Amino acid sequence: MALAGVRVIELAGLAPAPFCGMILADFGAKVIRVDRTKTGMSLDTQGRGKRSVAINLKTPEGVTLLRKLCVQSDVVLEPYRKGVMEKLGLGPQELLKENPQLIYARLTGYGQSGSYATAAGHDINYIAVSGLLSRLGRSGEKPYAPLNLIADFAGGGLSCALGIVLALLERTKSGKGQVIDASMVEGAAYVGSFAWKSRSIGMWDRPRGQNMLDSGAPFYDTYETADGKYMAVGAIEPQFYTQLLKGLELDAGALPPQMSFTDWPELRRIFIESFASKSQAEWSRIFDGTDACVTPVLSFDEVSSHPHNQERASFMTDASGEESPRPAPVLSRTPAEPCLASDPVIGEHTVDVLNEYGFKSADIDQMLKAGVVECNPAKAKL
Structure with missing residues (x-):
């Protein structure tokens, strides 16, 4: 080692x-x-x-x-x-x-x-x-x-x-x-260097909780599903946002522009209603394999059984049966x-x-x- x-x-x-x-x-x-x-x-x-x-x-x-x-x-x-x-x-x-x-x-x-x-x-x-x-x-x-x-x-x-x-x-x-x-x-x-240094490009100009990455943007947030679970959405770039709307079966032409700050509350309301219509498992099936940047919010009890984590053996079990994350990063030699x-x-x-x-x-x-x-x-x- x-x-x-x-x-x-x-x-x-x-x-x-x-x-x-x-x-x-x-x-x-x-x-x-x-x-x-x-x-x-x-x-x-x-x-x-x-x-x-x-x-x-x-x-x-x-x-x-x-x-x-x-x-x-x-x-x-x-x-x-x-x-x-x-x-x-x-x-x-x-x-x-x-x-x-x-x-x-x-x-x-x-x-x-x-x-x-x-x-x-x-x-x-x-x-x-x-x-x-x-x-x-x-x-x-x-x-x-x-x-x-x-x-x-x-x-x-x-x-x-x-x-x-x-x-x-x-x-x-x-x-x-x-x-x-x-x-x-x-x-x-x-x-937090990114937060400090990206102020110069206008990423944190608005008050707390009203910026793109701090829960202000409706396309960068979590949404409750029909079964009381949650999906995480990070569809920032236009091509990813397009995939998000496609999965939600929403018409982009009927919605406010993605980057219209004043319309973000209305856009969030629409997303809330949409995600509440299906279970987390249903949304996962819809968005898996797409570039919509939508993933299930997994509990500690669920993470090791997720296919991606299973394939990478990202979690391990010790002698007492307790599960925990595998050390990262992975070194090849x-x-x-x-x-x-x-x-x-x-x-x-x-x-x-x-x-x-x-x-x-x-x-x-x-x-x-x-x-x-x-x-x-x-x-x-x-």
């Missing part, structure tokens, strides 16, 4: 950093999640392919142990607020002195500098400060945050993974590591080979990992007795 041989220390967190670590693991990196002791169960639902070491970071011995693991690795991924790792003596300046090739990725909401650097926040706050939230939502309604995908996962975990891969690539030329300052505010804003075993329990691999990092059995036993580390191999069999 593409990242085979890369050692990653991921300090346990929620959402963005675990996603970043899962991406690296899916593509071959050896990702070790460092959990705290006496935690019970992990809330990391993205532990696929990772191993867990439980360390008591409230003890000097635990901090020393983590330092040894970090400086013997290629990447450190930490999700804490600014200053937490420095208080432990494990900031990037300290660790890079011991291992100049180390890549130290810091994934936070607001970044390592600025007046908000130490402030708490969540996805909704980050996209608010990025400017994107002001553009999200229907006309006449308040801004609407679409799940926590934009900042946490696109601007956060995915952007951080890209930064790590870029730093690994650069290291092959310079032989040096570096620090990655991954801000979810900036990552979200960067993901070194594709991802995601682990299908159960996610690790806290401390499941403590002894194995410490052995791999060169610790002697007697020293490991002493750390276990002293509560510096914790090992829970039996929980993996439950």
Whole structure:
């Protein structure tokens, strides 16, 4: 796999950093999640392919142990607020002195500098400060945050993974590591570059929810079908719009012009009535194989059985029977080979990992007795 041989220390967190670590693991990196002791169960639902070491970071011995693991690795991924790792003596300046090739990725909401650097926040706050939230939502309604995908996962975990891969690539030329300052505010804003840069061509001149791609246009929206399901319509270009009208059995000559903004409410009313006349399955049969850009809105329970997704094996089932998306993109020679075993329990691999990092059995036993580390191999069999 593409990242085979890369050692990653991921300090346990929620959402963005675990996603970043899962991406690296899916593509071959050896990702070790460092959990705290006496935690019970992990809330990391993205532990696929990772191993867990439980360390008591409230003890000097635990901090020393983590330092040894970090400086013997290629990447450190930490999700804490600014200053937490420095208080432990494990900031990037300290660790890079011991291992100049180390890549130290810091994934936070607001970044390592600025007046908000130490402030708490969540996805909704980050996209608010990025400017994107002001553009999200229907006309006449308040801004609407679409799940926590934009900042946490696109601007956060995915952007951080890209930064790590870029730093690994650069290291092959310079032989040096570096620090990655991954801000979810900036990552979200960067993901939204199209919205920013296309303002100059008039794509976002109208208020929120009244533009072509933000639910303003009737030919770029979702419509309820007779059975209470939905179809997604994205018929922007004239040739696609023609196919949409053909499938709906509507006469273009009897309708307002496609790009007449003032007529969009009336056109939407007509589309609503049309789509409500048939079931989702009926509309799918009508539009499949056409270039109308009309597709069914599939639920999580339906996606893996859709013919297209089946043919590409786009979804997979793990050992516990849970379904999830296959890693993307697909590489022709070194594709991802995601682990299908159960996610690790806290401390499941403590002894194995410490052995791999060169610790002697007697020293490991002493750390276990002293509560510096914790090992829970039996929980993996439950």
